Amino acid sequence: MAQIRHLAISSDDTEKLASFYKEVFGFWQSRPTPEGRKTIYLTDGTVELAILENSNQQNSNGLHHFGLQTDNIDATINRIEKAQPGKAIGKPGSSSSKDLWLSDPSGNHIYLSVHGTLEYQPVEKYANRK
Amino acid sequence: MNQLRHLAIRTEEPEKLAAFYIEAFGFREVREGVVPAQVQESKSFHLTDGYFELAILANSPNQSPNGLYHFGIKVDDMDETVRRLESWQKRVMRRPADTSFAELRVSDIDGNLMDLSVHGFLEYQPVKSGNEGK
Numbered sequence: 001m002a003q004i005r006h007l008a009i010s011s012d013d014t015e016k017l018a019s020f021y022k023e024v025f026g027f028w029q030s031r032p033t034p035e036g037r038k039t040i041y042l043t044d045g046t047v048e049l050a051i052l053e054n055s056n057q058q059n060s061n062g063l064h065h066f067g068l069q070t071d072n073i074d075a076t077i078n079r080i081e082k083a084q085p086g087k088a089i090g091k092p093g094s095s096s097s098k099d100l101w102l103s104d105p106s107g108n109h110i111y112l113s114v115h116g117t118l119e120y121q122p123v124e125k126y127a128n129r130k
Numbered sequence: 131m132n133q134l135r136h137l138a139i140r141t142e143e144p145e146k147l148a149a150f151y152i153e154a155f156g157f158r159e160v161r162e163g164v165v166p167a168q169v170q171e172s173k174s175f176h177l178t179d180g181y182f183e184l185a186i187l188a189n190s191p192n193q194s195p196n197g198l199y200h201f202g203i204k205v206d207d208m209d210e211t212v213r214r215l216e217s218w219q220k221r222v223m224r225r226p227a228d229t230s231f232a233e234l235r236v237s238d239i240d241g242n243l244m245d246l247s248v249h250g251f252l253e254y255q256p257v258k259s260g261n262e263g264k
Contacts, residue, residue, distance in 0.1 A: 002155035004182040007134060007201055011240050020239050024214040025132040025203060044203075047134040047182065061240055063198035066137055068155060076155065083153040105150050106141045106196055 002076060005047050006067025006111060010054040014038045018051045065109035073098055073114050132211070136202025136232075136251040138185040140194055148175035148186045157184060160252065183251040200243035202232055204250045211246060 011017045018040040021027045030043035038053035054061055070076040080089055080102065089102045099113035141147045151157045157177040175186040189196055205211045215222050215236060224234055232245030245251075 001179060002157075003179040004137060004184060007137065009240070009242055013240075017238065017240055020218055024211065024218065025205070027132070044131060044133045049134060062242055063201070066198070070155075079156075080154040083150050104147060106139065106143070106147050108139055108198055 002068040002070040002112070004066060005069045006050065007047065008050040008052050008064045008066065008111075010052045010059045010061050010064045012054050012057060012061060014040045014051045014053050014055075018042060021049060021051075065111055067111040067113065069113055069115075071114070073100075073112065076112065132206060133204045134201065135181070135204045136183045136185065136245060136247075138187055138199045138201070138245075139197065140187045140189040140199045141196050142189050144173060144175055144186045144188045148177060151177055151184060151186070155179070178252055181252075200235075200245060202245040202247060202251050205246050205248055208233060208246065208248050 009017070015038070018029075021042055022029075025044070027042040027044055027049060030041045030048050033040055038055060040051045042049045042051065048067070052059075052064055077089065077100075081087075084105060089100065098115060099111065102110050102112060104110060139147065148159070152159070157179055160176040160178055160183065174188045177184045177186065183202070187199065212222050212224075212234070218239055219236065222234065222236055225231060232247035232251070233249070234246040235243065236246060237243050
């Protein structure tokens with residue numbers, strides 16, 4: 001069983017959009033913004049909402065992808081291959097990169113990972129930050 | 131606490147896409163309650179991982195783009211949420227009180243569509259098999 005634990009939105013004003021979700025819904029920052037980037041990672045404590053930097057206008061603004069967390073990525077890959085016979089999907093590059101990108105049959109972009117997007121950077125550490 | 135609990139995708143082949151999520155990721159169909167698109171020519175599917183709802187919405191007439199459509203937030207206090215929204219937005223319109231959809235459809239300041247609901251996205255359509263896998 002895989003679980004939806006991540007949504008990502010592209011925006012050309014990530015600070016303003018993140019402020020909206022913090023102030024209206026009480027979401028908080030789940031992990032620090034990588035140095036030199038503008039992407040902001042928020043959470044409600046269970047699901048992560050990533051506000052992706054799109055300042056160069058290289059993508060459409062809006063819903064970009066969602067993320068699934070799985071306990072067993074190899075078994076999940078096998079199931080995906082059975083569900084989409086003949087369609088090649090990316091596989092994890094090494095034991096330290098237990099994640100991959102794929103598209104569903106309609107072309108929606110999915111980020112699949114074992115570690116998830118919150119667990120490897122505990123939410124509690126950032127729970128009181130605004 | 132307000133919670134992200136819903137994501138909706140539009141497609142012209144809802145059965146095929148729902149089968150993918152059931153087979154590849156073990157999602158289950160929410161079998162009970164009102165499925166808003168039952169009256170449509172093509173059926174929409176409401177799936178869940180036990181916590182989060184994934185709605186596969188029929189887009190057979192191709193009246194809208196296929197793809198990621200909106201997401202949903204279960205809110206604790208709608209009046210307080212609307213009050214906060216109104217400090218950012220000029221106008222917030224509520225749906226009728228007896229709607230089987232989320233009570234409120236709004237967009238964020240970038241135009242991303244959101245459904246807001248106090249009753250939630252699974253609670254009014256109980257998952258028959260509980261939390262066990264498919």
